[in-house]
Amino acid sequence: MAAAETGAGLRALLFDLDNTLIDTAGADRKAERQVKDLLILQHRYGEFVAGLVIEKFKTKLEAGHPYSSTKIDIDKERTLFMELAIQETNDHKAAQDLATQCYLKWKKTRLEHIYIPDEVKAMLRELHQSYKLLLLTNGHSAIQREKIDVCKCQEYFDQIVVGGEYQEQKPARSIFQECFRLLGVKPDACVMIGDSLKTDIEGGVNSGVSATIWINNNNEMPDEESAIPDYTVKSVLDIKDILKNIKSKV
Template sequence: MESNMDQTTESKTSIKAVLFDLDDTLVLTHTADKAAHQAVMELLSRREHPFLDQQAIIDAFVKGFINQPWDPNHQIDVTEWRAQIWCRALEAQAIRDIELAREIQHCFDTTRMASFQWAPEVEQIVQRIKLKGIKVGIITNGHPKVQRAKLSACRADEIFNTILVGGEEVHQKPHKSIFLKACELVGTRPEESVMVGDSLKTDIQGGINAGYLSTVWINNHGIDYSPHELVKPTYIIRNFSELPQVLSLY
């Protein structure tokens, strides 16, 4: 565990709420994505296209997905939008088959959701936090349909006191409004709240913007962090299991 906090001035402020990011914080989404990509490759291997470059199709989809994961004008259903991304990836292999693209998207979604479960120790640690009388919540960015499906897959509403999906709010992370609303919903003040997430840009900066007591960056991607970074989390941990050590400081 690393800290950017001046230990000589650290106060013993009582934590009333811990708010979490979802993707690659509570759930290792990149692992679920990997399983989904593998299922797609297996589906494609059963097709009678001898010169099909399966990895190239996956790579093209990922590139298109990163560029625009859903219709910015909200005219096309997100599942159909992503099927169209697969369709363009197939077309790059001279295959024009929207029905195959839809089948691939269904395979991807089904496998991904089946793999979308809590990261190791998450459920136990969150329950331990709750036993201390501390509220817990989720603040996640993304398309409402997609994020709600993820939240349902891991049964998040059975554990967390409140859940906010950025796509359902006026502003997404890192805008301070969604962080302040989370505090309001769980009945705490920002200066009594801690934000935990894997993204410096959205989770950590958002917690700072809202005036949270502290922020905890889970660097589970092994990113090289420089003390000269513009976004400075209060604490840096390598995985979720180290979180109780941070919270014990308060």
């Protein structure tokens, strides 16, 4: 176990992955469009029906499987979600080969559009000269590790923590405590940076980090129950000046 460093000062930055460092939502939209085109152009689906298949598939992805765990074959599970979406939409038994074709098209397209932009890479390299960097992402291990690998995140972070590999995910205090332990720092020496008020900001606030920075790239309006971030920006590229301000206060 790493010994916690003592002394005042900002020492570490915790970054979320999806829609903070990478445009997962944009990659999803491109993947969905490709599946719709496949259904329309190759399988004679109407635009509306193809869109309905996508919506049902998205709903199933978001809900997950009640028995999902790190031991499941995530590709088989998601192929089943696609098969059920097609079946429910067309009101007949979906051919498994069509579901497999659609899912593989979705997965391939999505991964092709998941990457850390060059300007964000440059920022991470610059920040790494002054801070320890840790990537903290929620989600199933296989899914998140796939994105982490394709983005080569290991090149930019001292530690990578995937929520699905622990008993609790963000915003649980326990996973933040694990991050502090891995970095060998105290909570008040860290800043949490992410796009979710519910997981990133709430988790950071509850775990006692020095400050939280909310990446509000969709002009989201917080509700009354949302955690309140210390700072709000539209892009992760806007955090450097804020970090200088935080560092001067810590």
